[in-house]
Amino acid sequence: MAATVTDPHVGEEGAEQSGRWTPRAGLLALGLGVALVAALTAAVSLGATDIAPGHVWSVVFRRLGGAPPRPGTDDLIVWQLRVPRALLAALVGAGLGLVGTATQALVRNPLADPYLLGISNGASLGAVTAIVLGVTAGGSLGLGLSGAAFAGALGSFALVWWMARRGGGFSPLRLVLAGVGVGQFLSGFTSYLVLQAGDEQQTRSVLFWLMGSLSGATWQMLWLPALAVAAGLPALQARARAMNALIMGDETAAGVGVDVTRLRRELFVVAGLLTGVLVAVSGAIGFVGLMVPHLCRLLLGGDHRRLLPLSALTGSLLLVVVDLVCRTAMDTQELPIGVVTAMIGAPALLFILDRRLEEGR
């Protein structure tokens, strides 16, 4: 056995914290879940035309029950416009929370950003190319644009992969160097294309897309991010213990039986595909993937078995609320969501870090 000393605390310690879900974590997850439902309701209810929450739910239940919609604009606004948009915000937020957690473990840095891996730059280049070449007319986010963005994401993913594995290792430093290098290279092309954009309308739609937007949400756009999150969460959760070991160091991970190179490769594939899908449907929404896992870690500790689902939930809630603010803050126009996430996120993170440092522990 591991130890020969008998210990009077064994029983107590076992009971004090039974496994991964502490009462505090469970309570927080429940609270976040309730808050998410409330935020989704508010997001569908508020807007240019306010619709009472009760009415929102009756429309949704009617649709879910398969009953024919009542004639009128409420059904259109609720079911065709606001519900898909709120759900897209929730899915993208959850995905960003997951991909942030995975990236931070992958490069062993609690403040790493998922866009560090260069994949969003590839997606942006794809999307901007499509806009400038006129694959989609105007600023609407059609499937053509998403397709181009996803193709760009896969291309940059392949490039970063190829560069990171040269020389054998998949070390954190190599990954970051490859990601930043490829990312800067591709964003140079993007800037060039923006300058070449024919008219002001094109430039405007490119910039709006680069700053992130959920404004083109449709039901057809939801299945891809839904699939990505539904596959990504269990894929990462299955590796949660190994990720715990990985953040202590490669040698520690190897010592507890983790195949480090393979785990990094798997995490990179999951993070890369998730990022590609998310950027393709929403543009590059910054700061959520950096902030959400870090915030959850400060609140609940770094055990990935808790951190992954809670980051997904927190990311969802955050993005639904932020998108609601973007839609309703100004009467005349929508704010780009990436601008607002940075404006809220950066000070929040600084405040938390500062308080944490002041605690002296």
Added chain:
Amino acid sequence: MNVEIEELHVGYAGRDVVAGVQLMAAAGEIAGLVGPNGSGKSTVLRTVYRHLRPTAGRVLLAGTDLRTLSPGRTARQVAALPQERGSDFELTVREVVTMGRTPYKRAFAGDDRTDRETVARALAAVGMAGQGARRFSTLSGGERQRALLARAFAQDPEVLVLDEPTNHLDVRHQVELLALLRAQRRTTLISLHDLNAAASLCDRLHVLHAGRVVASGTPRAVLTPQLLAEVFGVRAAVTEHPLTGDPLIAFDHREPLPADGG
């Protein structure tokens, strides 16, 4: 469970850092690796906990080639304390120690009663019972090292591999850690800078120099003034420790030997 290393070669970028190392630890024995910086001690140990792959040669666990075992199977038999000192990821001491259960768990499996009891016993064995909820990053150097040792114990291993575990510890903490290892009576491979600590702790010593083993045997047989001059380039007298009777090396701290040795 005994560990044997046969004709081990390990290279980085085409250059052999370890060139034909032959050494062993018999079951229940503490075998020490000593040698100057860069002599290949850490590299040898890293092949035993499978952070590095040998370019040639074999590592045998009770006669079984390590390469025929899965990483998880190896980790159920060999636990390591590498030189890494953790990170800022907000883990508690208990979460760090629970990592030792990783090789026993399937994907999605939570901690069961056995895991919790093993972790609590490991914490108690290093004198940290009741401190599981503390944040790992707030521990002192000595506490951190004990927590990492508890993680190794939680692996329930037959073999312990420790790379310079007393580095950066004050004397009191060094003595505590070594006493803890002595009390464990597990097959242990340990690299140590402090030759007096090695002489006191180890049943067997392997002296490495430039990627090769240049002497093996009991501390008393191996640690001679001639060897210390040739391998470490220092003048020293070897006597008997007045309190314990262990070999005691008294270095001449005034000046090193001329570069080509005495």
